[in-house]
Amino acid sequence: xxxxxxxxxxxxxxxxxxxxxxxxxxxxxxxxxxxxxxxxxxxxxxxxxxxxxxxxxxxxxxxxxxxxxxxxxxxxxxxxxxxxxxxxxxxxxxxxxxxxxxxxxxxxxxxxxxxxxxxxxxxxxxxxxxxxxxxxxxxxxxxxxxxxxxxxxxxxxxxxxxxxxxxxxxxxxxxxxxxxxxxxxxxxxxxxxxxxxxxxxxxxxxxxxxxxxxxxxxxxxxxxxxxxxxxxxxxxxxxxxxxxxxxxxxxxxxxxxxxxxxxxxxxxxxxxxxxxxxxxxxxxxxxxxxxxxxxxxxxxxxxxxxxxxxxxxxxxxxxxxxxxxxxxxxxxxxxxxxxxxxxxxxxxxxxxxxxxxxxxxxxxxxxxxxxxxxxxxxxxxxxxxxxxxxxxxxxxxxxxxxxxxxxxxxxxxxxxxxxxxxxxxxxxxxxxxxxxxxxxxxxxxxxxxxxxxxxxxxxxxxxx
Amino acid sequence: xxxxxxxxxxxxxxxxxxxxxxxxxxxxxxxxxxxxxxxxxxxxxxxxxxxxxxxxxxxxxxxxxxxxxxxxxxxxxxxxxxxxxxxxxxxxxxxxxxxxxxxxxxxxxxxxxxxxxxxxxxxxxxxxxxxxxxxxxxxx
Numbered sequence: 175x176x177x178x179x180x181x182x183x184x185x186x187x188x189x190x191x192x193x194x195x196x197x198x199x200x201x202x203x204x205x206x207x208x209x210x211x212x213x214x215x216x217x218x219x220x221x222x223x224x225x226x227x228x229x230x231x232x233x234x235x236x237x238x239x240x241x242x243x244x245x246x247x248x249x250x251x252x253x254x255x256x257x258x259x260x261x262x263x264x265x266x267x268x269x270x271x272x273x274x275x276x277x278x279x280x281x282x283x284x285x286x287x288x289x290x291x292x293x294x295x296x297x298x299x300x301x302x303x304x305x306x307x308x309x310x311x312x313x314x315x316x317x318x319x320x321x322x323x324x325x326x327x328x329x330x331x332x333x334x335x336x337x338x339x340x341x342x343x344x345x346x347x348x349x350x351x352x353x354x355x356x357x358x359x360x361x362x363x364x365x366x367x368x369x370x371x372x373x374x375x376x377x378x379x380x381x382x383x384x385x386x387x388x389x390x391x392x393x394x395x396x397x398x399x400x401x402x403x404x405x406x407x408x409x410x411x412x413x414x415x416x417x418x419x420x421x422x423x424x425x426x427x428x429x430x431x432x433x434x435x436x437x438x439x440x441x442x443x444x445x446x447x448x449x450x451x452x453x454x455x456x457x458x459x460x461x462x463x464x465x466x467x468x469x470x471x472x473x474x475x476x477x478x479x480x481x482x483x484x485x486x487x488x489x490x491x492x493x494x495x496x497x498x499x500x501x502x503x504x505x506x507x508x509x510x511x512x513x514x515x516x517x518x519x520x521x522x523x524x525x526x527x528x529x530x531x532x533x534x535x536x537x538x539x540x541x542x543x544x545x546x547x548x549x550x551x552x553x554x555x556x557x558x559x560x561x562x563x564x565x566x567x568x569x570x571x572x573x574x575x576x577x578x579x580x581x582x583x584x585x586x587x588x589x590x591x592x593x594x595x596x597x598x599x600x601x602x603x604x605x606x607x608x609x610x611x612x613x614x615x616x617x618x619x620x621x622x623x624x625x626x627x628x629x630x631x632x633x634x635x636x637x638x
Numbered sequence: 639x640x641x642x643x644x645x646x647x648x649x650x651x652x653x654x655x656x657x658x659x660x661x662x663x664x665x666x667x668x669x670x671x672x673x674x675x676x677x678x679x680x681x682x683x684x685x686x687x688x689x690x691x692x693x694x695x696x697x698x699x700x701x702x703x704x705x706x707x708x709x710x711x712x713x714x715x716x717x718x719x720x721x722x723x724x725x726x727x728x729x730x731x732x733x734x735x736x737x738x739x740x741x742x743x744x745x746x747x748x749x750x751x752x753x754x755x756x757x758x759x760x761x762x763x764x765x766x767x768x769x770x771x772x773x774x775x776x777x778x
Contacts, residue, residue, distance in 0.1 A: 183640060183672060213679020236664050237642060237672040247678055278671070401695055 175224030175258065179204035179269070180211065183233035189219030190227075193269050195234060204230070208239055208277070211262060212247050213292075221251055223258035228265050231304050232275035240278045243287040247279065250292030256326070259294050266300030278306045281319065284342075288318045291352075293326035303333040303358055313342030316365040325350030325376060335360040337388040344394060351376040357383045361416070364394025367425065369405060377404040383437075387416025395422045395446075399430020411438040418442045424456045424470070434458035441482040446470045465491055466499070473514030474505040474622065478633075485585040485593065487534055487632035498584065503629040505618045513619035520612050520635045526558050526605040532636040533616055534581045536593035541620065541627040544596075547573025548620035549629075551598045556610035567600050568617075581632075591626050612637065645669040695778065696741040699731060705775050713766045714757060724760075727753055745776055 178190040181204040188196025188203025190210075196203025200218040210216055211229060221227070233239055241247075254260035266274050277299075281287040289307045291297065299305040307320050320334045329352060336345040337360030344363025348370045357380055361368050368385060371378065385396060396412060397405045412423065417440050424432045424446035432446075432455075439461050445468055446456045456470035461479060468477040478484075478501050480491070486498035505514040518533065533551055537544050550568035557563050579597035586593045598616070606612060616631055642659050645651040647667035654660075663670045703711050718725040734742045744750055758772030 182674065208674060209676040209679075212676050214676070233640075233672045235640070235658055235672070237640075237659055237670040239674060240643070240671040241674045241676055244675060245678055247676070252679075 178221060178225050178227045180208060180227060181206055181230045181234050182208040182239050183235055187217050190216055191219060208241065212249055213251065221253060223253050223255050226261045228263050228269045230270050230273055231264050231266060231277060232273050238275040240280050243279060243281045246288045246290060248290040248292055250295030254294035256294055259296055261296040264299040264304045266304055268300060274301055276304050276306055278308050281309045284311055284313060284315055286317055288321045291322040291324060291327050293324040296328040299331035302331045302356060306333040306335060309336040309339055309345055312338055312340060314339040314345045316343045317345045318348055319345045320347040322352050323348045323350040325352050327352040330355040333358040336362050339363055340389040346370050349378040353379040355381045359385045361387055362389045363392055367395045367398030369396060370398045371400040371403040377406060380407045381409060383407060383410040385412045387414035389416050391416055391418060391420030395425035397424045397432050399426030399432060403430040405432040407437050408435045422446060432456045436460040438463055441479055445475060472512045473508045476516055477502045485536055485583045485588060485630050487581055487583050489632050489634035501631045501633060503618055504622060505620060506622050508619050508621045510619045513617040516616040516631060518614045518616060518633050518635055522606045522610055522612055522637055526608050528602045528605050529637045530599055530601045532597055532599040534579055534632045535596040536583060536630040537596050538626055538628050539592045539594050543620040545573030545575055547571060549576060549618050551600060551614055551616055553614035555602060555612045556607045557604045558607050563604060565600055567598055591628060641673040643671045643673055695745045697743045699742050702743040709766050710761055713761055745778055751776055
């Protein structure tokens with residue numbers, strides 16, 4: 175396990191053991207060819223499992239390094255193992271002071287010249303975007319630019335750029351069981367997905383990805399699931415001219431899941447569609463920069479963004495502005511066996527007593543099929559004996575109209591959609607124990623016939 | 639001799655070969671690159687053909703036809719005119735109704751796999767598809 179060094183273009187080919195240029199071939203000094211990064215065997219010295227290889231980000235002459243691809247290429251060394259990994263560091267001044275350049279792998283042709291990563295190798299650019307994979311044409315025909323499907327890597331601060339490819343069928347990248355920190359993607363047209371998964375059963379983790387969309391929305395998605403794969407995305411953002419209505423964030427199927435925690439994206443983008451294959455679950459937290467949540471299940475979409483003018487009632491966020499919030503429900507795929515669920519809870523703090531539990535709703539006035547059988551409340555509370563008491567309001571066939579309400583919502587419209595005030599109430603048969611949780615689930619089995627068939631509910635349950 | 643590409647602050651690029659870059663191209667505002675070509679390492683793993691639909695195993699009928707390719711699809715239709723078995727396979731696909739997710743074809747379904755393998759043998763014998771056609775279709 176040792177530190178090795180590459181200075182591309184140095185006069186002599188050293189043995190790799192020093193950050194200084196060698197004074198003779200085979201002498202002590204840096205290797206002088208970047209092809210070692212793509213698997214070439216060093217002419218002098220050796221690259222061994224466990225080594226850390228520092229790559230000077232400019233040539234010895236002071237130029238950035240651009241490797242022009244004529245075929246697919248694989249970065250990393252086959253000598254690496256699971257326990258003795260090889261780490262490649264594009265130096266940004268730590269070793270070579272003041273040298274802050276870019277190592278680019280450039281595909282200048284509309285041909286599959288994928289940059290692949292090897293398993294058990296880690297790739298770190300000290301400065302953001304100092305290792306870049308670039309496609310330079312305006313049209314690409316379903317090219318896989320970057321492939322990390324082998325998995326088993328930690329990758330930091332790299333850039334994948336096909337931002338100019340706004341014509342033709344676009345490009346994509348594929349991932350496996352690796353962690354990418356600060357991945358910067360500039361995407362033009364998207365072929366299938368930016369983050370596609372080619373293997374089954376793996377989790378790819380992305381921390382603070384910066385996704386810029388340079389093409390208008392098309393058929394591709396941002397994240398694409400395969401058989402039982404999982405995308406875990408923490409932080410980061412999706413932006414650009416393509417980050418708007420018509421651009422889907424999650425697609426695919428086969429029970430894959432996508433979890434977005436603190437990933438900011440505009441409220442005009444489509445998170446996913448339950449009809450998009452058989453997606454397992456998609457969740458998104460904090461997309462509005464606050465504490466919103468969104469979830470896609472087979473039943474539909476549930477979303478609590480605070481930047482999309484949802485009507486609100488009494489629930490507020492625990493922030494300094496007490497920002498009002500509510501849930502928007504779009505039961506696009508709801509069925510009787512698979513309704514769209516909303517979990518709500520409240521701690522009962524008054525003295526023990528039987529209470530009427532009320533959940534307030536707004537229902538689109540043209541939404542057919544809303545009744546006490548298709549929209550109902552299930553739940554439980556703790557009685558004074560400490561026992562859990564369960565209840566539900568679902569009517570046996572046929573259902574009746576939901577009760578009307580006079581609750582003071584902030585609005586009874588959402589865009590061009592008129593909303594009707596409704597409520598569901600149930601009185602507990604026994605006293606609720608003080609300081610215990612009342613747990614509720616609102617279920618909507620009525621399926622939306624259009625995107626205008628929405629509901630809103632206030633998560634501040636009334637216990638009166 | 640190294641090949642350089644120098645891009646001016648105005649975005650104009652010029653390429654030239656020289657032992658060393660021109661000094662002006664190392665000044666602020668210029669982007670200077672050395673253009674390098676490397677040979678793929680002999681032991682580079684072959685990532686293999688990329689699945690057409692990102693690894694998705696359930697497809698729509700149209701996606702399945704695209705996956706089989708035009709040559710195979712046209713030949714299958716021609717064979718259906720002369721073979722009841724092939725016609726039955728085509729009919730079965732036509733009659734299959736889509737699931738709620740819009741897909742009809744499951745690449746992991748034994749019936750799909752048997753059908754593709756069987757028709758693949760015929761197509762291979764006719765020289766319409768290569769030997770790995772069936773494997774490629776079932777791999778997506």
